[in-house]
Amino acid sequence: xxxxxxxxxxxxxxxxxxxxxxxxxxxxxxxxxxxxxxxxxxxxxxxxxxxxxxxxxxxxxxxxxxxxxxxxxxxxxxxxxxxxxxxxxxxxxxxxxxxxxxxxxxxxxxxxxxxxxxxxxxxxxxxxxxxxxxxxxxxxxxxxxxxxxxxxxxxxxxxxxxxxxxxxxxxxxxxxxxxxxxxxxxxxxxxxxxxxxxxxxxxxxxx
Ligand SMILES: Cc1cc2nc3c(=O)[nH]c(=O)nc-3n(C[C@H](O)[C@H](O)[C@H](O)COP(=O)(O)O)c2cc1C
Numbered sequence: 351x352x353x354x355x356x357x358x359x360x361x362x363x364x365x366x367x368x369x370x371x372x373x374x375x376x377x378x379x380x381x382x383x384x385x386x387x388x389x390x391x392x393x394x395x396x397x398x399x400x401x402x403x404x405x406x407x408x409x410x411x412x413x414x415x416x417x418x419x420x421x422x423x424x425x426x427x428x429x430x431x432x433x434x435x436x437x438x439x440x441x442x443x444x445x446x447x448x449x450x451x452x453x454x455x456x457x458x459x460x461x462x463x464x465x466x467x468x469x470x471x472x473x474x475x476x477x478x479x480x481x482x483x484x485x486x487x488x489x490x491x492x493x494x495x496x497x498x499x500x501x502x503x504x505x506x507x508x509x510x511x512x513x514x515x516x517x518x519x520x521x522x523x524x525x526x527x528x529x530x531x532x533x534x535x536x537x538x539x540x541x542x543x544x545x546x547x548x549x550x551x552x553x554x555x556x557x
């Protein structure tokens with residue numbers, strides 16, 4: 351079995367936001383799709399370790415900014431590499447506004463916003479799969495939606511190529527966010543502390 355087959359699945363990228371107890375928060379997700387059209391339904395999966403997960407689970411209300419190819423790496427840093435448990439992610443964020451349901455969505459680097467209400471959910475182990483109905487949606491621009499592979503090829507900064515040296519240090523670099531785990535082998539159950547992606551998303555590099 352080759353787990354790299356998962357990399358052949360195509361994904362969009364999104365900023366999922368929520369609001370609870372006076373706090374706005376959001377995280378980057380690559381797992382949102384339309385799953386029905388009569389009525390319109392979308393599904394998205396969120397890691398249970400994410401604050402956004404708990405906020406959506408508790409309130410059932412969310413806003414999904416569909417990211418476009420104009421999105422900058424700083425958006426991923428702001429919403430994907432740090433937790434709302436530690437910072438206010440919207441503080442200093444230059445490009446957001448309040449939607450019809452009172453939640454924040456991005457106004458630049460996003461081509462549409464979908465607001466919704468969770469109608470069902472399933473425990474998937476590491477993630478919860480939320481099924482939602484749409485309460486409002488708007489198109490923000492005609493820029494193409496960003497794909498996960500476009501992010502990898504054009505938005506995520508390329509790591510500095512370090513020449514391999516005999517007896518050099520082995521690190522495992524997260525192909526999603528660039529976080530480096532030091533060690534000859536990476537534990538099979540390792541989860542990236544920054545972006546929560548699994549060991550299979552890490553590439554071995556000898557520096
Ligand atoms: C490119 C990219 C894709 C990501 N995809 C997902 C995803 O599909 N599901 C998820 O739960 N987290 C995903 N993350 C990780 C969360 O955005 C990240 O853990 C975030 O810091 C959680 O913030 P929170 O604790 O404030 O909710 C992704 C991060 C990046 C950079």
